[in-house]
Amino acid sequence: ENVLETKKSVLQQIKVPNGHGMSQLFVTDTGLVVPSISPDLRSRLFSTAEKFGFTQERQIEMVGRSASEMVLQLLGGPHRLNPNNGHQVPTVVLLCGPHLQGTQAINCARHLSNHNVNVYLVLPNFIKMNKYMEEELKLFAFCDGNRISNLKGKNSDITIELSQMGTGSQISKRDGNRISNLKGKNSDINRSPGWEQVNLKDLPLGSVDIIINALDNQETPNLKDQVWYKTLVEWANQNRAPVLAMDPPVESNSVRAKWCLSIGLPLNMVMQSSQLYLCDLGFSKKVFAEVGIKYLSPFSHKFTIPLHPKE
Amino acid sequence: ENVLETKKSVLQQIKVPNGHGMSQLFVTDTGLVVPSISPDLRSRLFSTAEKFGFTQERQIEMVGRSASEMVLQLLGGPHRLNPNNGHQVPTVVLLCGPHLQGTQAINCARHLSNHNVNVYLVLPNFIKMNKYMEEELKLFAFCDGNRISNLKGKNSDITIELSQMGTGSQISKRDGNRISNLKGKNSDINRSPGWEQVNLKDLPLGSVDIIINALDNQETPNLKDQVWYKTLVEWANQNRAPVLAMDPPVESNSVRAKWCLSIGLPLNMVMQSSQLYLCDLGFSKKVFAEVGIKYLSPFSHKFTIPLHPKE
Numbered sequence: 001e002n003v004l005e006t007k008k009s010v011l012q013q014i015k016v017p018n019g020h021g022m023s024q025l026f027v028t029d030t031g032l033v034v035p036s037i038s039p040d041l042r043s044r045l046f047s048t049a050e051k052f053g054f055t056q057e058r059q060i061e062m063v064g065r066s067a068s069e070m071v072l073q074l075l076g077g078p079h080r081l082n083p084n085n086g087h088q089v090p091t092v093v094l095l096c097g098p099h100l101q102g103t104q105a106i107n108c109a110r111h112l113s114n115h116n117v118n119v120y121l122v123l124p125n126f127i128k129m130n131k132y133m134e135e136e137l138k139l140f141a142f143c144d145g146n147r148i149s150n151l152k153g154k155n156s157d158i159t160i161e162l163s164q165m166g167t168g169s170q171i172s173k174r175d176g177n178r179i180s181n182l183k184g185k186n187s188d189i190n191r192s193p194g195w196e197q198v199n200l201k202d203l204p205l206g207s208v209d210i211i212i213n214a215l216d217n218q219e220t221p222n223l224k225d226q227v228w229y230k231t232l233v234e235w236a237n238q239n240r241a242p243v244l245a246m247d248p249p250v251e252s253n254s255v256r257a258k259w260c261l262s263i264g265l266p267l268n269m270v271m272q273s274s275q276l277y278l279c280d281l282g283f284s285k286k287v288f289a290e291v292g293i294k295y296l297s298p299f300s301h302k303f304t305i306p307l308h309p310k311e
Numbered sequence: 312e313n314v315l316e317t318k319k320s321v322l323q324q325i326k327v328p329n330g331h332g333m334s335q336l337f338v339t340d341t342g343l344v345v346p347s348i349s350p351d352l353r354s355r356l357f358s359t360a361e362k363f364g365f366t367q368e369r370q371i372e373m374v375g376r377s378a379s380e381m382v383l384q385l386l387g388g389p390h391r392l393n394p395n396n397g398h399q400v401p402t403v404v405l406l407c408g409p410h411l412q413g414t415q416a417i418n419c420a421r422h423l424s425n426h427n428v429n430v431y432l433v434l435p436n437f438i439k440m441n442k443y444m445e446e447e448l449k450l451f452a453f454c455d456g457n458r459i460s461n462l463k464g465k466n467s468d469i470t471i472e473l474s475q476m477g478t479g480s481q482i483s484k485r486d487g488n489r490i491s492n493l494k495g496k497n498s499d500i501n502r503s504p505g506w507e508q509v510n511l512k513d514l515p516l517g518s519v520d521i522i523i524n525a526l527d528n529q530e531t532p533n534l535k536d537q538v539w540y541k542t543l544v545e546w547a548n549q550n551r552a553p554v555l556a557m558d559p560p561v562e563s564n565s566v567r568a569k570w571c572l573s574i575g576l577p578l579n580m581v582m583q584s585s586q587l588y589l590c591d592l593g594f595s596k597k598v599f600a601e602v603g604i605k606y607l608s609p610f611s612h613k614f615t616i617p618l619h620p621k622e
Binding site: 011013030031032052053054055057058061062065069072073075077078080081082083084110111113114115116135138139142143144280282283284285286287296297299300301302303 | 322373386425595607610
């Protein structure tokens with residue numbers, strides 16, 4: 001271990017095994033080095049933790065709560081949320097896919113709503129939903145947050161038309177079955193079989209403070225081909241609100257994210273342009289040791305910390 | 312609701328039903344009023360939440376994590392825990408009874424140990440232990456914290472002798488089966504059947520930064536009669552470290568506490584001399600409504616907040 005007696009001393013308390021791809025190095029605000037790991041190694045870390053008794057439910061609660069704490073800070077903390085100061089209630093939209101990231105976002109949405117944030121949870125009605133997602137949805141139903149699931153509305157006033165090629169979108173007005181393009185160009189493409197309508201009328205009409213993108217998951221890249229996915233990506237990219245990416249895959253994200261929340265240890269990202277945050281899962285170092293990672297917590301007194309690329 | 316346009320405006324967003332004892336009023340730093348509730352009403356709140364799907368495991372994780380965050384701050388936050396600054400690693404002793412508070416403290420102990428605090432978990436080997444306590448102990452076993460369970464040691468060098476009447480203690484040196492009183496007075500009382508030895512030699516010899524008292528529980532006041540309980544209370548009261556009481560009962564606490572962590576809503580305390588903190592359980596307002604409490608979160612951007620008696 002390399003301890004330098006300078007203001008910016010560097011201490012590598014975490015060491016990852018070789019042979020798991022190109023590990024990147026990050027530093028915490030206090031100068032601790034945090035290396036990235038491969039998605040494969042992280043999967044083994046998660047499954048080992050579960051085997052040791054750190055249940056999925058517990059892990060989801062850790063991540064959802066950390067994400068909500070982070071978002072409450074990003075929204076402006078006490079100044080924004082003080083009911084006495086007359087600020088407008090902040091609005092957060094959470095875009096969820098049918099996987100772990102989506103489940104964590106539902107948990108986060110509940111905590112945000114409990115803390116008086118105006119919440120929109122966007123989650124298509126998937127046929128197959130795992131039990132953890134169902135549990136989180138059950139708890140979410142007791143809060144005041146809005147859930148938007150019926151993305152293919154029949155009586156919608158405003159729809160977004162979107163090519164399956166993801167080349168662009170036009171806002172259209174729908175009157176019965178007739179579609180009048182408001183900003184139509186290439187109208188022949190618009191009517192091709194590749195276009196479908198997705199109802200977004202339930203999304204907030206006013207300004208959105210933060211969008212949480214929990215659409216992406218390392219193990220299910222095929223979601224990207226689905227219409228609801230493309231519609232939501234398009235909507236998020238058109239919106240001016242800053243985006244927090246919830247544990248995105250190593251390939252570049254479909255939605256430009258200002259912030260990115262990594263879980264446990266950061267992944268070997270192909271490209272990383274967001275401000276990176278790391279969230280503690282509460283695993284003890286023996287769990288890390290089991291998959292070959294020498295670990296000493298970099299979190300100090302916090303459960304979520306910013307990470308900076310090591311020069 | 313009474314909104315005053317002054318610097319210290321007061322807003323009562325939480326209202327509790329009548330007929331549940333003398334409700335006390337507290338205010339948050341931002342001027343929100345938080346009333347106390349009876350232990351009976353709180354029990355119903357907890358069981359309602361569980362019925363709604365907020366599992367015990369989830370609640371324990373919420374409380375344990377909040378308690379650990381609070382303790383990490385009280386220890387000195389980033390200054391104390393920065394591995395570069397050469398401070399001594401902080402030491403926390405957690406005294407646990409066989410109940411919910413004890414279980415929350417085990418969870419807290421794990422998080423503290425994960426965050427590099429030197430932890431001593433003191434928990435007698437109870438014959439009957441509920442499954443949540445067993446789960447938390449299983450997870451605690453993976454961290455570096457010390458667990459002290461065998462309180463009735465055979466080969467102890469130092470024992471504390473204690474009357475079942477709780478009148479006082481003497482430090483004794485034990486040599487085989489012979490007990491030589493070091494500070495003996497009233498030696499006839501010392502040898503009466505009411506005295507027993509409890510081994511405390513595994514507790515830290517150096518200074519302790521914070522003691523967490525999770526010995527007390529509203530529903531099991533009879534613990535107070537047991538020798539291990541009295542020994543630990545005596546030890547804590549003799550130690551100079553400040554004490555955090557983990558959700559204590561409404562009657563005055565056996566150990567003088569500098570801080571007190573309440574869960575969900577504060578209880579109607581008979582006497583409250585500690586600095587009160589309140590911890591969010593993540594229940595939505597519909598859970599509170601089910602037991603007649605009108606609720607809007609007073610937590611702002613945090614999950615643990617200080618409360619002050621309302622003038």
